[in-house]
Amino acid sequence: MKKRSFIRDVSLAVLPFFSIAIFLSLWLWVASGDNAIIPTPVDVFNRFILFLRTPVSKTSIQRHVWVSMCRVLIGMGSAVIIGIALGALFALIPTFRSVFMPLFNMFRPIPPIAWIPLVTVWFGVGEFPKIFLVVYGCTVPITINTFTGISMVPDEFDYVSKVFHAGKWDRLRDVVFPSAIPAIIAGIKAALSSAWMILLSSEMISAKAGLGFLITRGSDSNDLALSMIAMILIGLIGSLMSLGLTFLERKLCPWETELN
């Protein structure tokens, strides 16, 4: 009996490597051959080494990564502040909600990417329009989640605050905001994946540096390996940021993770 489960455990641990190995072999096979269009894994690796030494478009690989990350971080940071403030105002001040909610709902369904042409005409091709788009796209989910989180305080905590006579600010500080934190963080997580999509789209269209720029550059100059490097880097950074958020969540909300 024990032997069987040991073999099973070992297999389960080793199988993922098998599937990755099979994927890499397939890639190699598809990419090799005379009529190959895409680069092989080896090509990509070599291109990466080359990139470490030689800048593309007069910019080093580190700088490209840094530029994209800055745009995302500044954009997200601003969106978090604006989104939470807006969501809180919507939830707590009925007049504000009646006046501005319809306007918000008008803009909500329009995807940020649709704004690219308009924004480019207005603000040009610098840093600001790109960050603006990220802010616009990320504010929406954060606002909605903050609004929901604050409006939907669980009944049981609502009763507690009433029975023990919490004042208005006491209630906000002790009951409303803490119970809204998980929802707000969920909004931020959703915003994070939007952020990268928005940034890449705008970088691919009009930028002088950045990971999105590299993708377009690579395809324009028949240097697909470069595009693939950019893709891989985006994947890695995205995962790291997501992990960071999860870590932050656990720190801010230790009680939620325990309940889970």
Next chain:
Amino acid sequence: MSDVKSKVEVINLCKCFGDLVVLDHCSFNVNEGDFVCVVGPTGCGKTTFLNLLTCLIEPTSGQILIDGEPANPKVHDIAFVFQEPSLFPWKTVGQNLRYGLELKKKPEDFIKSQVEKVVSMMGLEKYRDCYPSQLSVSCAQKTVIGRSFAMNPDILLMDEPYAQLDVKMRFYLEDEVVRLWKELHSTVIFITHNIEEAVYLANRILIMDNKPSKIKEEVIVELPRPRNVYSKEFIDIRSYVTEKIRWW
């Protein structure tokens, strides 16, 4: 009394989850036709013990024998009654009652006669074609018990089936279970927290300890049935077991 056959033999049963020793050398026998109640504190391993009996998990050491052979759900008929009513909501009462027997691929005639027997014994004639959602709680629980007894299992395991019910219902269903047990000569292992219930139902009470659990003591209950919960002898046994337990 000639030597009564051992239906279930538990020999030095141990179960560990990593470093946590849950069951520590438990040994006891259950004879054919016994009604055994197992009482013990929450978390002492009663559920683990049941899972071992039904072979859902493997013991760390020790054995469980049914009719002299290692317990095997494919060979032995082990029926289970849970705390929550576990009827299939998409089957009628009649279909639910048949279920266990159908699983074991018993012949159709046998299934029909068993189901008939149980339906008449439990007074479920009117409800045969009703769905569980249309039944009252007592009828639903009766159907669950009936389903298990209909299988004529080697052992019937009941895991605190009446814990959530009120006094009136509990007494009623306890009487039903005793009636079925007597008429079908089943072997029952019944787990409960309620000492009164244990003394009412069992002819043997096994008292389990806290983790690592052993069988602390066995109390034989030889009161005539139906038992009178007011009688001095009943109260004496109940006090004795309660004293032994005192886990709160």
Next chain:
Amino acid sequence: MGNRIKLSIEGVSHYFVTFNKKDIQKTHVLENVNIDVRENEFLVLLGPGHCGKTVLLNLIAGLIKPTVGEIKLDGESISGTDKRISMVFQQASILPWKTVMENVEIAPKYADIKREERRKTAQYFIDLVGLNGFEKHYPRQISGGMKQRVGIARAYSANPEILLMDEPFGALDAQTRYSMEGEILKIWEKDKRTVVFVTNNIEEAVTLGDRIILFSQAPATVKEVYDLCGLKKPRDNMSEEFLKMRDLISSNTDMLRE
């Protein structure tokens, strides 16, 4: 018992109104409830699940207003929550982001009582419920029974004249339940206040109550009032009087789960 009447529930009926697409649905929850709660008695409200007992408790707490009838505290009508009335909730409902101490001192804190004084009060009740040493723990670090004890300490810290308890032991396992019943009686003996305790467990009611008010199924009316002052506490749940009372009540109940 010659105690004066602390709380009186007069002719209270209650409906919930829900608006459907076609019509208005009225759910009749309570019907003509008349109860006098005497000072410092341990009153038990007993009835089948979902019969409206919790609603009645919420009405007394001032969380909702009765559709018909009045509730008077010390002769005056109640409107909204009152500092003289405190509550222990079914699911404990202690704030998960505050420590045990912070949870227990919540009422005096909102009453603007100075830190030192309110800590002393909170500590007294934390000790009383047997949670000494757990002051800095968070709810996720303590068991269900302990959470309920925090809820009880919190309710007491508000220094109420009336304590409402809404099936506080319903979610606990049997052995914790038995021990908590003993605890609550001990606390009540030490620090007597008026308690209104809701349960659907007959044995719990007979163990704890000075008087038991038996409710029918929804819409809940008062079926019967049982006076148990003759049975001395702590009660032996195997004694003849206990069993007789239990059987008497159970034969009169509309009990069924659900």
